[in-house]
Amino acid sequence: MAVAADQRLDAEPAGPTRPWRPWRHARSGADPASILRATRHLAAELREGLSGPRVYAAARGVRRLLGADGAGLADLSGVPVWAGSAPTDDVAGPLIQQVLRTENRAGRAPVLAVPLHVQDELVGVLVVHGGVRRAAVREVAACVVEALERGRLEASAEQAAQAELRALRAEISPHFVYNALTVIAAQVRSDPDRARELMLDFADYIRYSLARHGEYTTVADEFHAIETYLALQRAVLGERLKVQVRVAPEVLAVALPYLVLQPLVENAVRHGIEPRAEAGLVQVRGEAQGNDCVISVEDDGVGMQPELAEGILAGRGGSDSVGLANVDRRLRQVYGPWFGLVVETAAGAGTRVVVRIPRFQPGVMPG
Numbered sequence: 001m002a003v004a005a006d007q008r009l010d011a012e013p014a015g016p017t018r019p020w021r022p023w024r025h026a027r028s029g030a031d032p033a034s035i036l037r038a039t040r041h042l043a044a045e046l047r048e049g050l051s052g053p054r055v056y057a058a059a060r061g062v063r064r065l066l067g068a069d070g071a072g073l074a075d076l077s078g079v080p081v082w083a084g085s086a087p088t089d090d091v092a093g094p095l096i097q098q099v100l101r102t103e104n105r106a107g108r109a110p111v112l113a114v115p116l117h118v119q120d121e122l123v124g125v126l127v128v129h130g131g132v133r134r135a136a137v138r139e140v141a142a143c144v145v146e147a148l149e150r151g152r153l154e155a156s157a158e159q160a161a162q163a164e165l166r167a168l169r170a171e172i173s174p175h176f177v178y179n180a181l182t183v184i185a186a187q188v189r190s191d192p193d194r195a196r197e198l199m200l201d202f203a204d205y206i207r208y209s210l211a212r213h214g215e216y217t218t219v220a221d222e223f224h225a226i227e228t229y230l231a232l233q234r235a236v237l238g239e240r241l242k243v244q245v246r247v248a249p250e251v252l253a254v255a256l257p258y259l260v261l262q263p264l265v266e267n268a269v270r271h272g273i274e275p276r277a278e279a280g281l282v283q284v285r286g287e288a289q290g291n292d293c294v295i296s297v298e299d300d301g302v303g304m305q306p307e308l309a310e311g312i313l314a315g316r317g318g319s320d321s322v323g324l325a326n327v328d329r330r331l332r333q334v335y336g337p338w339f340g341l342v343v344e345t346a347a348g349a350g351t352r353v354v355v356r357i358p359r360f361q362p363g364v365m366p367g
Helices: 002-010 032-045 055-066 089-102 134-170 174-190 192-210 219-240 262-273 306-313 319-335
Strands: 070-074 080-084 106-108 111-118 121-129 216-218 241-247 255-257 280-289 292-299 342-345 351-358
Touching (some): 032 055, 032 134, 055 070, 055 080, 055 121, 055 134, 080 121, 089 106, 089 111, 111 134, 121 134, 174 219, 216 219, 219 241, 219 262, 219 280, 262 280, 262 292, 306 319, 306 342
Parallel strands (some): 241 280
Antiparallel strands (some): 070 080, 106 111, 111 121, 216 255, 280 292, 342 351
16 A cells, blocks of 8 residues: 555656746745745754754745645654644544655645655654645655754764763873872871862862863853962972963953863973973963954973874874864864964974954853
8 A cells, every 4th residue: 555655656747757946836926045045944943853843934944845735744753743734634644654654655646745764764754735746845855854964963063062071071180180189198297288278279170170061161260270270280290380370351251162271281281391301381371362362371391293283183193182172173163263273383392372262252151
């Protein structure tokens, strides 16, 4: 029975084949530009799938594309969301259930039901009511599938970004933790006040690194985390580490992605200062330049070849350099390609990492 329905759907009327021109079938007032605009909007309307809040808008767009009396979109529950006139339940319902059961097309004019497969997985059904060419239904069904696939890809990208942020939060060096706690323990008897200060700094550092913050924070909070981390590293490295932190008051309230600056400072200490025997300097500066906030993290340590820095930013730097590539990618995703990290370095000449972000960016607000 299902095969017969498929055969009826695919069979075109006798006579010469005509290309599908949707603007000829659309209702009055439609033109090619409106057809293309409706197709483009499908991606936004179906971003959250066939169960999302904008399914009705997507069904309305499908109806306009086809010039049909009605169009319905159903998820795997089999309950359609209709735009325009809907056929009776005893007609549409059985066709939807047949498509969900067989994953094949079903019905004939004036009611056609088409399965929607995303990456070979059945996700729902498109139902069209009215005298619409079957070729047109197939093409619009393909547009709906592409919109659903794009929505899945965007959702996957967001999940990957959140996973990267969770990885950054968990990226606390066991070596650093051990050294910090060892230094604190050594001063408990000889200098209990200093030991207490360091323990509070350590608690602040852990709290900020692992806390469930929102996606964005402020420059002030990031600089506080930097100062806490550097205080602990000064206790561990002693005279080998010198620090200068300067931030202009006008940029303290600027919002930026959470955990952007702290990994840069950690890289400066771990890869710039710790490998050398003599003392080293880490400088962190934040200032306003026009409509931008510019933050630099600079060390006078061992440096690296520029080609190596380029590889690190491209994600080819090994497991101990993941944080730098992660920060660069997150900045570009939030602000655009102009606002990624800039790394200035050479072997034996230290490293300077510059972050440039807009002081005001729509949608970027501390959580």
